[in-house]
Amino acid sequence: MKRRVVSIWFQRLPSERLLRTHPVDGPFAVTLTEGNHDRLYCLNREAERQGLERGMGLADARAYVPDLITRPADLDADRRFLGMLARWATRYTPHAGLDDEDGLVLDITGAAHLFDGEATMLEDMKARLLRSRLSARIGIADTRGAAWALAHFAPGIAPEGKTGATLGPVSVSALRISEKTATALKRLGLNTIEDIAALPRATLARRFDMALIERLEQALGTRGEAVSPLSEPPHYGVRMSFPEPIGLVDDVMAALSRLLETLCLRLKSREAGARAITLSVERVDQTRQNVTLRLARPMRDTTRILKLFERSVGEIDAGFGIERIRLEASEVEGLPAEQIGEGGLVEGEALDDLVTRLGARIGLDNIVRFQPVASHIPERGFTDIPGSYGRVDAEWRMDHPRPLRMFAPEPVTSDAARRPPSRFSWRRMRLETASSSGPERIAPEWWRPDEAWRSGLRDYWRVETRQGLRLWMFHTPQAPGWFVHGLFA
Structure with a gap:
């Protein structure tokens, strides 16, 4: 032909x-x-x-x-x-x-x-x-x-x-x-x-x-x-029917374990991992309940996923019995092989499991993590991203110490010029300087519109007071004045 x-x-x-x-x-x-x-x-x-x-x-x-x-x-x-x-x-x-x-x-x-x-x-x-x-x-x-x-x-x-x-x-x-x-x-x-x-x-x-x-x-x-x-596109779904209806949590978990083994093997053959897995149970009265487990990172480990399902499976109402269950990886991402560390876990997986458990209760979108940003401006040195999407892909650079708590600059009452004042008032407290180190000069990023930094240069000092406070203070040379920007631990 x-x-x-x-x-x-x-x-x-x-x-x-x-x-x-x-x-x-x-x-x-x-x-x-x-x-x-x-x-x-x-x-x-x-x-x-x-x-x-x-x-x-x-x-x-x-x-x-x-x-x-x-x-x-x-x-x-x-x-x-x-x-x-x-x-x-x-x-x-x-x-x-x-x-x-x-x-x-x-x-x-x-x-x-x-x-x-x-x-x-x-x-x-x-x-x-x-x-x-x-x-x-x-x-x-x-x-x-x-x-x-x-x-x-x-x-x-x-x-x-x-x-x-x-x-x-x-x-x-x-x-x-x-x-x-x-x-x-x-x-x-x-x-x-x-x-x-x-x-x-x-x-x-x-x-x-x-x-x-x-x-x-x-x-x-x-x-x-x-x-x-x-x-x-590959389909990642498995199902199981029972000769007699089941209703005990242990029976559902046992069936779920067998389905997970098949699903994870299929994911492994394609070097993929599940980000969301949906468990669907069909009762004898033809009603259906769906439970979706959203994971903090791609995963294909049967034992770990099964533990994460325990709480959700315990909340399923079996009614007069469950006659069929279905498991599907609704969201899949690439997951190449990684070196396993001590305890059989890849580095960071224990934290991801914790994020997954917390996300099942309050929602993964409500869990955030900090991500470094390439900027020397203190307020722009980081951003928050959803904790379930990716890991921190940059290292924190600590060329100069930064305070544990940072807030909007607060003015202090002082008559000092360019060096930290020996005595000053802040938040209705009279403080005395015991020691100080600095300055660290930070210039504004002129290409960004930022009202807080329009005043120009800032000279930052680390000031330890006799009253026990460790402050992060700065002085503005162009418009003389002192401000507190943060507190060290």
């Missing part, structure tokens, strides 16, 4: 994806930032009709078309949408995959007769895509390269066994070669595929690289090219 391939090219995929949900009237463009400039990434028909082109600078485009409506590109969303289209294409053949960032490739060998022939299949594709407000160019041929060439330069069907004759008058740019190579061929008078197909391969190899010969042979069918179908 002769192999047949379909190539579908969505020439306006980014813009049409956005316009499907938020339609606009008039010229529209999707923009992409390249360096310090915004350029047109994808246009609708109206924008192309008014003379705009892909790659044009946004400022130039607005000069030509003042009423141009733009939105920023979302490349990840475009890829997900193309993946959805690939799954839709499996209605025609199970061998459907992605072709670059804006196309699909389908191996329809032996499937066209189910749609009364290739012409009927092609019209059905066009009609369905048109109803979805997607414009597409489609080519059908014996090879993947020929189908791609037709979709991009001469949409239609190449009869079986006549690939060379169909592609002959098509431009050399249809061979999926670089623009530089296509330009060089045209300068030599080789404008069509039949022009270069007639030349000896050795001549082409001496003048151009082997990529040109490879693309030519793939298009003509003398060199094979695979069509890789889009693989379905």
